[in-house]
Amino acid sequence: MTRRWYTEDMHSIKEIFKKGxxxxxxxxxxxxxxxxxxxxxxxxxxxxxxxxxxxxxxxxxxxxxxxxxxxxxxxxxxxxxxxxxxxxxxxxxxxxxxxxxxxxxxxxxxxxxxxxxxxxxxxAASTPEIYPHSTMAAIRLWCKGQDITLDQYVDMVEGPELTAYLEDIMDTMIQSVQDGLKAEGLLPGSLKLKRVAKELHEDALACTDPDEIFHLLLASYAFAASEQNAAGGTVVTAPTMGSCGILPALIYHFIHDRHYKREQLMKGLKVAGLVGNLIQTNATISGAKGGCQAEVGAACAMGSAMIACAAGQSDGQVEYAAEMGLEHHLGLTCDPVGGYVMIPCIERNAMAALRSVDNARLSRHILRVKHERVSFDHVVEAMNITGMKLPMELKESSLGGLAVVIPNEAQEQ
Missing domain, CATH: 3.30.1330.90 (D-3-phosphoglycerate dehydrogenase; domain 3)
Incomplete structure (x- = not known):
């Protein structure tokens, strides 16, 4: 198959991160x-x-x-x-x-x-197509020739105004976590689902096992932002609202608990936007088009790349982290119970946030001992093919999967 190397069909990553x-x-x-x-x-x-x-x-x-x-x-x-x-x-x-x-x-x-x-x-978008490449392979090849990293590539294409835009996006992400950690009660709708982020966070603070503390903290942040989304609060598409808990949880966790500098996470957020942009350009980020692999899978790839970049890993390790994030969500169905972005969406955000950290860690070590045969571009292509083959019932229709096995009295149609 002939792959595209130099095209102009990617918009600004501002289109990936939107508040609403x-x-x-x-x-x-x-x-x-x-x-x-x-x-x-x-x-x-x-x-x-x-x-x-x-x-x-x-x-x-x-x-x-x-x-x-x-x-x-x-x-x-x-x-x-x-x-x-x-x-x-x-x-x-x-x-x-x-x-x-x-x-x-x-x-x-x-x-x-x-x-x-x-x-x-x-x-409808009148934003120009500003990226000169539309595959990770082409970007990596160009960056190698210029001796620059992926985040520097984004800066080169987007210009200095992107940082100011993403500063506001990062603030909104952090706010969605903070607001979610304070909220209590039930989420709106007939499922009568209880908010758990605050209690989960309290459990984390009461733990004595350091490893368990970090896992529970990160999960509580993902629950917090996702519960805000389910309640109709203001969140950031990353790349969608159904997956809006993953990047905010990681950013909040690595700044507040692991004491990373904000500048490190900003570099990572730029690379995360690039990864999301590539997925949208070459496949889809719509759950109704590609299933949840296109939403949570894409967000896990973005989060994995963000943490790898923030940790100072090489571009090869960043790509491998992103590839694992998407590869191991291939075939993931979008089957929201009752049509609500709650079950399985909220827990799924927490799981993907945890996996993002694992992917960044694995990528640092695995590439030292073996050559990776599967590229990020391969997995994006596979996700697109898989999404087209998924039946409509498993793509945000609430006609299949969990949406039909959860008791009907809990649903509202």
Missing amino acids: PGPSSSHTLGPMNAALYMKHQYPQADRWKAELQGSLALTGKGHLTDEILIRTLGENTEVVFNLKASPEHPNTMYITAFQGSDALGTDQFVSIGGGKLEINGVP
């Missing part, structure tokens, strides 16, 4: 952006009709899609869940603007992940 209300970048943030677009296009409209199709219709209630549309467009908004339509993309919706009894216009939106949209078949 949870619980889902594709089902909440994307529809919110669609509603804002319609309000700008039709300022004279006094009522609206939104038709949700595919995954947006099947899991829209649990993902608060209808609530965010009504909150953004206004109370005079009708939301229709069309369960019979078979759209080409599972995250398809139509919004019609009305003035009185007259329809002003209808626009089609496809929520492609990370809050980004295609509008009437055209990508």
